[in-house]
Amino acid sequence: MSKTIYITSGKGGTGKSTFAANIGLTLAYMGKRVILLDMNMGMRDLDLYLGVQNEAIFDVYDVIMRTCEPRDAIIHSTFVDKLAIIPAHQGGNWIDISRADIDELIEHLKGEYDIVIMDGAPGINRAVDLCHSSADEVIIVTTPDYSAIRDADAIEDRLIKNEIMNRHYVLNRVMPVSDDLGCGPSLVEIDLRFRSQLLGVIMEDENIRASCNIGIPIVAKRDTYIARNFDKIAERVIREIL
Numbered sequence: 001m002s003k004t005i006y007i008t009s010g011k012g013g014t015g016k017s018t019f020a021a022n023i024g025l026t027l028a029y030m031g032k033r034v035i036l037l038d039m040n041m042g043m044r045d046l047d048l049y050l051g052v053q054n055e056a057i058f059d060v061y062d063v064i065m066r067t068c069e070p071r072d073a074i075i076h077s078t079f080v081d082k083l084a085i086i087p088a089h090q091g092g093n094w095i096d097i098s099r100a101d102i103d104e105l106i107e108h109l110k111g112e113y114d115i116v117i118m119d120g121a122p123g124i125n126r127a128v129d130l131c132h133s134s135a136d137e138v139i140i141v142t143t144p145d146y147s148a149i150r151d152a153d154a155i156e157d158r159l160i161k162n163e164i165m166n167r168h169y170v171l172n173r174v175m176p177v178s179d180d181l182g183c184g185p186s187l188v189e190i191d192l193r194f195r196s197q198l199l200g201v202i203m204e205d206e207n208i209r210a211s212c213n214i215g216i217p218i219v220a221k222r223d224t225y226i227a228r229n230f231d232k233i234a235e236r237v238i239r240e241i242l
């Protein structure tokens with residue numbers, strides 16, 4: 001059965017799009033048919049991270065506004081044929097979009113893909129409310145900073161209020177030294193605070209930042225510790241979410 005995952009965060013820049021691109025590609029390498037929807041209207045990055053920015057003609061907003069058919073906006077990844085993406089609009093207006101519009105698009109895509117991954121906007125806003133209600137599962141991406149965790153708490157509160165019970169979180173940009181220096185919360189402290197299940201931990205790594213800049217997701221390099229870590233996270237997605 002096909003599933004929809006919504007990726008969100010409290011604070012901006014925690015690594016949602018980086019995570020979406022890499023987990024999407026990893027799941028596609030594992031044989032799943034995956035489509036990534038960039039729902040961060042006006043702030044699109046996912047097409048850049050997958051190196052398809054020059055192929056984008058139509059986008060999610062065009063599909064929802066019926067300017068084009070979904071197939072016209074779908075871009076196929078060059079890394080593996082089971083991965084596709086619909087980019088976000090550079091402008092667009094969430095006021096024009098209803099929950100029914102998003103549900104209709106997702107239902108259509110679920111007919112052709114095993115997993116629909118929505119890469120969302122940070123913070124609490126109309127976009128988040130509309131998208132997370134249409135998802136089977138929400139993944140919160142946070143960094144191990146007190147500010148990011150406090151903002152992630154606020155997102156969790158909102159999800160709980162809206163009765164979104166299927167929730168995981170990913171801890172991204174972890175630097176081992178911060179524990180030793182006592183200048184950040186420990187992983188145990190963070191896990192105790194979350195009311196969602198831990199899906200995975202990703203280290204701060206310059207190679208991840210560089211891979212975003214060149215449009216080649218880091219997991220495309222299969223023989224790295226980062227690709228092996230994403231394999232483990234993807235196996236957990238398959239076991240606990242799909």
Ligand SMILES: Nc1ncnc2c1ncn2[C@@H]1O[C@H](COP(=O)(O)OP(=O)(O)OP(=O)(O)O)[C@@H](O)[C@H]1O
Binds near residue numbers: 019208213
């Ligand atoms: N584990 C990591 N190690 C190093 N750099 C990272 C890591 N994860 C993400 N980054 C970098 O952090 C920056 C922000 O990442 P990204 O765009 O994925 O965040 P985002 O949460 O989607 O942002 P926004 O809230 O604006 O949508 C990018 O430059 C990315 O390369």
